[in-house]
Amino acid sequence: MSRPSASTAPSRPSDSAAASRPSASAALRTKLALTTPLLRAATTALWQPDSLRPRYLNYLAAMHGLIQASVPLLELAAEWCDRQPPGDPLAAPLARYFRLHAEQERGHDDWLLADLAAAGAEAPSALPPVVVAELSGAQYYWIRHHHPVVLLGYIAALEGNAPAPWLADRLAEHTGLPPAAFRTLRDHAALDTGHLADLENLLDELPLTAAQQTAVAVSALHTVDGITRLFRQLADTSEHPGAPG
């Protein structure tokens, strides 16, 4: 196994001790690297060729459930940044980031509906999986009852495990579905690398306390836990209720 990658560039060193510490983004990356084998195993199971077509449709439906919460979460986080007590040094830069990111993510849930339609499947109407509610629900709680900075962990975990650039072509080959059914995967493979870089820059610029770094990391690890469980559940499915006969 190769060594997990983690930049060790110091973040805004104010003294020699700070200069020797890894940046906030590098520390988070190291913590998340512990989970890489687990997530890799889950995605291997998710994308196994057997019964891939119905599983891919179930994946699109589940991801629609998750992504439809992205922009509302970002908007809620921005709103709660505005509500932070005067003097909170995170509030203004976080609010700017959340509002900008909301515009970048707006409408992506519609991409998933278009992918489903291109695959001949209906829009999801069933209750989204419980783990989808757990994933986004935890963020609603932490934004309102702790601090909106926690949402950065959720974003880091999801955008840090974006689809590989080759995944859409591989799935198209195995499912026989048209290219139009893979727009979300293709575009996220291209977009999320830049989004992750923006997020890591923000993490390194913010004056995060140790407790806030921990909160972001717990949020990220909780998100990996949820997405791994979701992928495991999807891997076990072999039928899609909205698929054409």
Next chain:
Amino acid sequence: MTDQQVTLSRLAAAGFDIDAFTEEQQEVLRKLTPHEVAVLLDLKHRLDEVGPEVQAHSEIAGGALF
């Protein structure tokens, strides 16, 4: 054994491949808080119950979306 050494030992005992991390990265892991360790151990235990992991040669396919 110090608390920081205990943290690494607990992670290794749970099956995390600590030796794959550089010394600098291990320093980050030594300083994990109890809350972070708890989430990691919970994640690992739950997935261990599912069955053997296919890890060694699997590709990084990804698939998470935000």
